[in-house]
Amino acid sequence: MDVYKGTGAFSGIAIGKILYYHKSEYQMRQYEITDVKTELNIFRQARTRVMEQLEDLYEKNCIIQGTQAEIFLRQKNLLEGKSFQRAIESVIQSEKVNSAYAVMTTRDEMLKTFRTLEEPAIKERLDNMREISDRLIGELGGISPRIDLGDEPVIVVTESITPTELMEMDKDKLMAIVTHHGSDMSHAAIMAKTMNIPALLEIDTDSEWDGRQAIVDGYTGTLYIDPDEEVKKEYEIRRQADKEEREELLKLRREPDITKDGREIEIYANIGNMDDLNSVLYYGAAGIGLLRSEFQYLGRENYPRENELFLAYKKIAETMGEKLTVIRTADLGADKQAEYLNIPDETNPIMGNRGIRLCLDRKRMFKAQLRAIFRASAYGNLALMYPMISSEEEMDEIEEIIREVKIGLDEKGIPYKHIKTGIMIETPAAVMISRELARRVDFLSLGTNDLSQYTLAMDRQNPLLRKKYNDHHPAVLRMIQMVIEAGHAENRRVCICGELAADTALTEEFLRMGVDCLSVVPACILPVRKALRQVDLSGDDKGA
Structure with a gap:
C-alpha cells in the first residue's frame, strides 16, 4: 500500500x-495550400460547428451545473470574437498553410507569450483558448478530445x-x-x-x-x-x-436557523448567477446575502446593457419573493477582468484599481448597474452592497451618484423602492472606521476572503504561502469582533459572507461575537445550520 x-x-x-x-496530444502535420479562399471557408465552417457544440454543452449542463456551465458560453464568446479569428486567418493567408496547423501555431504562440503571467483571470482565458483550439483542431481533422x-x-x-x-x-x-x-x-x-x-x-x-x-x-x-x-x-x-x-x-432543509436557546441567526446564500437560485431555495436559505454581480460582466466581448442587467435582477427578485437578495455592485479588477474593460496592467492588481474604485472611475458603467438594480427593486426585496470601501469620501461620491440615478428614474416615471444599502468590510482601513461607515448605510457585511489576505499581507491563492496562510489568525478574528461591535453601536446588522462563514469550527465563536447572519455557498447551508442549531448562547451577553 x-x-x-x-x-x-x-x-x-x-x-x-x-x-x-x-x-489529448495532436501530431499536426503542416502542408502548403493552393486555394486560400477554400481553406478559409473550411476554417470558418469548423468555427461555426464548434460554437454550436459549445452552445449545446451549455444547454445540457446549465440546469445541473448552473454558473459553472457558463464557461461554455465564455468559450463561445471568445471564439466569436474577431481577434482570435483574425490571427488564425492571417496565418492561413500569409503562410499558405492548412487551417488546423494555423490554429495550433496561433494557440501555441499565444500560450508562449502569456505563460509567465500568474493572474487567475488571464490563466482562465488561456485555458479557454487552449480548449477551443483543441475543439477546432478536432473539427479540422485532429482527434476529438x-x-x-x-x-x-x-x-x-x-x-x-x-x-x-x-x-x-x-x-x-x-x-x-x-x-x-x-x-x-x-x-x-x-x-x-x-x-x-x-x-x-x-x-x-x-x-x-x-x-x-x-x-x-x-x-x-x-x-x-x-x-x-x-x-x-x-x-x-x-x-x-x-x-x-x-x-x-437533508432533514434540516426546512428547519429554522435557531440556536438551542432560541436565538435566530439567519443563514443566507452566496451566489454568482441566477442559475444557483434553485439551490438557494432547495436548502432553505433565508435569502441571498451576496449576489456576485461581476460575473455578468465576465466572459463576454462588451459591457452588459442596462436592460440585460435589469431583466436578470428582476427575475431574481420575483423568484425570491419576500426573501432578501443583496446585490453587490460589480467587484471587477484584480483577478476578475475581461478584455473589453481595458484595465491597465498593474504591478500588484490585488492591491490595485478594483471594486468600488474601478466603478467610481467608470461612472457610466456604475450608473447603468445602479439604475438596473433600482428598477428591479419594484419586483421584490432587493438590497444594494458596495465592495472594497475604504473611506467616507468614497461613500460621498456613491451617494451623489445614487441621487442622480433616482432623479433620472423619477423624471421618467420609472417605479422603484428606497432599498437598503450595505458596505463590504474587506480592508483593515474599513475595519478601523467601521462605526463611521455604519452610519452611512443600513448594514455591514464582512468579506473575510480579502480581509484575511490584506490583514496577513498574504495572497491566499499563492501556493507558496498555503501552509503559512491562516485565516483563523487572532488578528483576523479581532477585526471581525471590532466590526460587529461597531455596527451594533449604530444599531446596524452585521453579517459575515466570506469563506470563513462556512467554517463550522468558527460558527459558535461567530455567534458569541454577536454576528446577526452568515452567508455561505448553497452547498454549505446545511452543515452551518446544523452547527448553529447545536449552539447554546444562554447567559452570553454578546449573543444578546
Whole structure:
C-alpha cells in the first residue's frame, strides 16, 4: 500500500478503481495550400460547428451545473470574437498553410507569450483558448478530445483538469478527482464542490496507477494506492457513515436557523448567477446575502446593457419573493477582468484599481448597474452592497451618484423602492472606521476572503504561502469582533459572507461575537445550520 498526502479541495470519501486521464496530444502535420479562399471557408465552417457544440454543452449542463456551465458560453464568446479569428486567418493567408496547423501555431504562440503571467483571470482565458483550439483542431481533422470513463464508476487521476473536461464526464461514473496541479480556489475545485465530488490536489500523480484500486479521503487530503484490507474495511465504514451524515443533513432543509436557546441567526446564500437560485431555495436559505454581480460582466466581448442587467435582477427578485437578495455592485479588477474593460496592467492588481474604485472611475458603467438594480427593486426585496470601501469620501461620491440615478428614474416615471444599502468590510482601513461607515448605510457585511489576505499581507491563492496562510489568525478574528461591535453601536446588522462563514469550527465563536447572519455557498447551508442549531448562547451577553 502506498500513501500520498495532498490538499483536499472538497471533502468526502471514494473507494474504487483509478482511471488515469491523459490529455489529448495532436501530431499536426503542416502542408502548403493552393486555394486560400477554400481553406478559409473550411476554417470558418469548423468555427461555426464548434460554437454550436459549445452552445449545446451549455444547454445540457446549465440546469445541473448552473454558473459553472457558463464557461461554455465564455468559450463561445471568445471564439466569436474577431481577434482570435483574425490571427488564425492571417496565418492561413500569409503562410499558405492548412487551417488546423494555423490554429495550433496561433494557440501555441499565444500560450508562449502569456505563460509567465500568474493572474487567475488571464490563466482562465488561456485555458479557454487552449480548449477551443483543441475543439477546432478536432473539427479540422485532429482527434476529438472525448472523455470516456468506461462502464463502472472510477476515480479520475490526472495532471490537471479544467471545468470543461469535468462537465464532459459522465457524472454517474465519476467518484472522485485527483490532480497534481490546481488550486482549491480554482474553477475546477469549485465545480467539484458543486457536484459533491471528493477532490485532491497537489498529489504527484503517476500514469502507472491506471487500473489500480485506491481510496480518496477528501477530509484529510490523503490518497491510498492498493490499500490493504484493514484500511479498506475502515474506509468502507467511514464512507457509509459519511453517506448517512449527508442524508441526515437533508432533514434540516426546512428547519429554522435557531440556536438551542432560541436565538435566530439567519443563514443566507452566496451566489454568482441566477442559475444557483434553485439551490438557494432547495436548502432553505433565508435569502441571498451576496449576489456576485461581476460575473455578468465576465466572459463576454462588451459591457452588459442596462436592460440585460435589469431583466436578470428582476427575475431574481420575483423568484425570491419576500426573501432578501443583496446585490453587490460589480467587484471587477484584480483577478476578475475581461478584455473589453481595458484595465491597465498593474504591478500588484490585488492591491490595485478594483471594486468600488474601478466603478467610481467608470461612472457610466456604475450608473447603468445602479439604475438596473433600482428598477428591479419594484419586483421584490432587493438590497444594494458596495465592495472594497475604504473611506467616507468614497461613500460621498456613491451617494451623489445614487441621487442622480433616482432623479433620472423619477423624471421618467420609472417605479422603484428606497432599498437598503450595505458596505463590504474587506480592508483593515474599513475595519478601523467601521462605526463611521455604519452610519452611512443600513448594514455591514464582512468579506473575510480579502480581509484575511490584506490583514496577513498574504495572497491566499499563492501556493507558496498555503501552509503559512491562516485565516483563523487572532488578528483576523479581532477585526471581525471590532466590526460587529461597531455596527451594533449604530444599531446596524452585521453579517459575515466570506469563506470563513462556512467554517463550522468558527460558527459558535461567530455567534458569541454577536454576528446577526452568515452567508455561505448553497452547498454549505446545511452543515452551518446544523452547527448553529447545536449552539447554546444562554447567559452570553454578546449573543444578546
